[in-house]
Amino acid sequence: MNSADLGRRVGVPSTALFTDQYELTMVQAALKAGTADRHSVFEAFTRRLPEGRRYGVVAGTGRLLDAVENFHFDDEMLTFLRERNVVDGPTLAWLADFRFSGDVWGYPEGEVYFPGSPILRVEGSFAECVLLETVILSILNHDSAIAAAASRMSVAAGGRGLIEMGARRTHELSAVASARAAYVGGFDTTSDLAAGFRYNIPTVGTSAHAFTLLHDTERDAFRAQVDSLGRGTTLLVDTYDVAEAVRTAVEVAGTGLGAVRIDSGDLLLVAHRVRQQLDELGATGTKIVVTSDLDEYAIASLAAAPVNAYGVGTQLVTGSGQPTCSMVYKLVARAVSADPAEPLQPVAKKSLGAKSSVGGRKWAARRLDEYGVAEAEVIGTGPVPYGLADRQLLTELVRGGEVVAREPLDAARQRHIAARQGLPISAMQLSKGEPVIPTEYV
Incomplete structure (x- = not known):
């Protein structure tokens, strides 16, 4: 495998300012409150597919890994934040040393997804995970739509x-x-x-x-x-x-x-x-x-x-x-300390209407029928039911801040062909319709 197969990453600039200001102000407030280090789990998912679409496609994972790896604040960026009074001195000092040190799991690039699919799971301290929200959604929403x-x-x-x-x-x-x-x-x-x-x-x-x-x-x-x-x-x-x-x-x-x-x-x-x-x-x-x-x-x-x-x-x-997939990035579980062994408490937004979500760190698997064709996207927070253990969809992408899952772009391309072929034939219809398989929570 040569370097071109994995994409040319030499000279990739920092992605740290590809973010919304409130990510940084949340970090500042959490640092002051003593909650910034709480062990947290965020998930990226979409509550619904774009109108009429029967399946979604995960894309941008390789670019996302580059973005996480290159998310750091240089002196020029810190000067900009200081001059604009975006955050205070202690937060600037914290940002100066920032490197993501958590874990990321996700659907592999090219895989298909459905409403509720935990396409990406980011785990670490609250502060380091929340900083990545905007750049993650920017990449996944754009690339998956295309x-x-x-x-x-x-x-x-x-x-x-x-x-x-x-x-x-x-x-x-x-x-x-x-x-x-x-x-x-x-x-x-x-x-x-x-x-x-x-x-x-x-x-x-x-x-x-x-x-x-x-x-x-x-x-x-x-x-x-x-x-x-x-x-x-x-x-x-x-x-x-x-x-x-x-x-x-x-x-x-x-x-x-x-x-x-x-x-x-x-x-x-x-x-x-x-x-x-x-x-x-x-x-x-x-x-x-x-x-x-x-x-x-x-x-x-x-x-x-x-x-x-x-x-x-x-x-x-x-x-x-459909230029976006309407993916969101939500805190779904957190502990009361930075200790990874501390029990996680499921959390979720309980808004009225369609903006509520399901709390808890999730797994996902695709159940197949007797012919090997997908019949349901199964999502849960407890033990994986018998028969689904070998059908789980999330794979490890980043471990302890280190990318562990780079792959040639052709691998994602071939994976998509295989994933699409594993769907019911009605997925190939261009007419508007509901998701080709249902999402089941267990």
Whole structure:
């Protein structure tokens, strides 16, 4: 395994200020009250899936581990906090020495989840655990939303290629995280070179309409591209007249032309016409790539089209209408001292309505039916029932402040494929519905 398999972490800046101010003011008050060191358990979970979604996808775990590892306050940050009077002197001194020393357990990246699933469990002192709340939720909410959209698009694509190309439709840093999450969810490649560099995701890209418009004729543009990139390149054929462009493309590149890309029009109709024309010209091996504001529904509508790959941008990097998973991070248990052996007392918010939660440190397992298909997400705080011990979902990620579960991104990608295949067939439906399996508390 080489370093690129695990992501390039060299020079990663501190993540300590990727947080809300009230995390620090809570630490200050708890330090003054003498409760900051109380042994505590926090859990990240969602009370419901985004409307109509049948399962969620855990993504961002690898980025989260980097964030925890790099969560520390340098002199410049401490000066900023002091000058803004965010916290007092004793708290600044405590922050100066801060390094997370607790434990983290969680669903492995790529796994699916459901309402109530304890996706992440963070255990340590109250102060060190509460500091991580915002950065944890920021990563999990964003990346899991993108991965869920990518997974639905992967289902709709039915094994055809998927290209992530949303960098110009979101923040430049979000674009990199989105490409990573999309790869976990089933996309094959990205157009974003920063994502390729950082996470070793395969990258692709050839030319835009501007390149064709630069040249005096479309033939000149195609010739320039083929001369530079070879006959296996992908030529964009909808700048002017598609039929004429396809004819010119084959004349320039020959029947060994790699692919043509269609970026506008009635994609279903145009794809059929282009396929017929390519075959008549002898370019039977030339592939067809379609782009143009696709989402999972548009991809599904093209199932009967002779398309080899889809390029998706805006809808992917915005979660296809669901840009967050509404995950929360709640204190679920705490002791009366810093002693890890001290009994934990379950605690939970008891708000009216839908914001209440279940206290206690939890385990989670997925019960299967006689055919090996998931039938329930089972969550509990007591002994694990017989038959579920080998189906537990939480894995150890951080032990005593040290990351113990780094893995290649491809492992998360393959895990998601396996997890999705283990769900009832109705999970693959794109129509709105309830979670595909129920959550049971025992």
